[in-house]
Amino acid sequence: MGETLAGTGEFGVIAAVTGGLKQGDDVLVGPGDDAAVVAVPDGRMVITVDLMFEGRHFRRDWSEPYDVGRKAAAQNLVDIAAMGARPTSMVVGLAAPADLPTSWVTELSRGLVDESEPLGVSIVGGDTVQGDKIVVSVTAFGTLEGRRPVLRSGARPGDEVAVVGRLGWAEAGYAVLARGFRSPRAVVEAHRRPEPPYDEGPRAAIAGASAMCDVSDGLLADLGHIAAASGVTIDVRSRTLTVDEPLQAVAAATGKEPLSFVLTGGEDHALVATFEPADVPEGWRVIGAVAEGNDNRPAGTVTVDGEPYEGDQGHAHFRS
Numbered sequence: 001m002g003e004t005l006a007g008t009g010e011f012g013v014i015a016a017v018t019g020g021l022k023q024g025d026d027v028l029v030g031p032g033d034d035a036a037v038v039a040v041p042d043g044r045m046v047i048t049v050d051l052m053f054e055g056r057h058f059r060r061d062w063s064e065p066y067d068v069g070r071k072a073a074a075q076n077l078v079d080i081a082a083m084g085a086r087p088t089s090m091v092v093g094l095a096a097p098a099d100l101p102t103s104w105v106t107e108l109s110r111g112l113v114d115e116s117e118p119l120g121v122s123i124v125g126g127d128t129v130q131g132d133k134i135v136v137s138v139t140a141f142g143t144l145e146g147r148r149p150v151l152r153s154g155a156r157p158g159d160e161v162a163v164v165g166r167l168g169w170a171e172a173g174y175a176v177l178a179r180g181f182r183s184p185r186a187v188v189e190a191h192r193r194p195e196p197p198y199d200e201g202p203r204a205a206i207a208g209a210s211a212m213c214d215v216s217d218g219l220l221a222d223l224g225h226i227a228a229a230s231g232v233t234i235d236v237r238s239r240t241l242t243v244d245e246p247l248q249a250v251a252a253a254t255g256k257e258p259l260s261f262v263l264t265g266g267e268d269h270a271l272v273a274t275f276e277p278a279d280v281p282e283g284w285r286v287i288g289a290v291a292e293g294n295d296n297r298p299a300g301t302v303t304v305d306g307e308p309y310e311g312d313q314g315h316a317h318f319r320s
Helices: 010-018 065-082 102-119 169-178 185-192 200-207 219-230 245-254 258-264
Strands: 027-029 046-053 086-096 122-130 135-143 160-164 211-215 233-236 270-275 285-291 302-304
Touching: 010 102, 010 122, 027 122, 046 065, 065 086, 065 102, 065 135, 065 185, 065 200, 065 211, 065 270, 086 102, 102 122, 169 185, 169 245, 169 258, 185 245, 200 211, 200 270, 211 219, 219 233, 219 258, 219 270, 219 285, 219 302, 245 258
Parallel strands: 086 122, 233 302
Antiparallel strands: 046 135, 086 135, 160 270, 160 285, 211 270, 233 285
């Protein structure tokens, strides 16, 4: 099994995962001091944090530590992008059992680096503690570069709803893994390691997006966040949605409605936004429209082809 965290020790682990980390131009002081110092050129900083708990957000028999690192970084960095910002840096917290192989942590770190470095994002610090299970916490920071933040509360009646990125693949991968299988491999890999369209967040902001959100809980659930925050209704047109072949194969094998993966599956971290019709960027797919609420369809409502969607609309923590 190799050396464990108990043998390596806290500071040995820190040295193993921070040695050789590249630091971007936004970083003034990186790892090694009590805190990092990161430049904030326009006086504002975008901040987000996510936790990943072993057994709930990942399983060691389903995902390699490298995959967990990629996913932990991705779900935070895309939140920065969903505000229309450019991610600049992040700090990482880790709780782990003392008997965990040190190699597991170094592979986790390699995944974090490989997801963040291509974006120019620096890992500037973190913390390690002993725990009964593995918990990974990532806090990411970003800069708006002079732009206004794109909030969930800006959607207006008459706007179009558009999406960029994959939908339903990670959920299909989860369905496959939950049944003890490993194929179709493409959806299993999508569950293990999402591929968010990071660059499209700032691009949407520049194009004039009125509201935006990453699709982490499911398309309908996340559109519900926008509709509620904006005081509007949103209707999704099912004919505009594509159910890719691997999703169709999983649906046939599991007895699920194929479209449900696209409508309610989360963790692909696509981006969904609202725009004036003339502002939708090239490469984004228009899938619906924003309207005012009324007695039959109050503000905050999301429908599919004008009708309420039957069944769960996506993930929600603490729901029984």
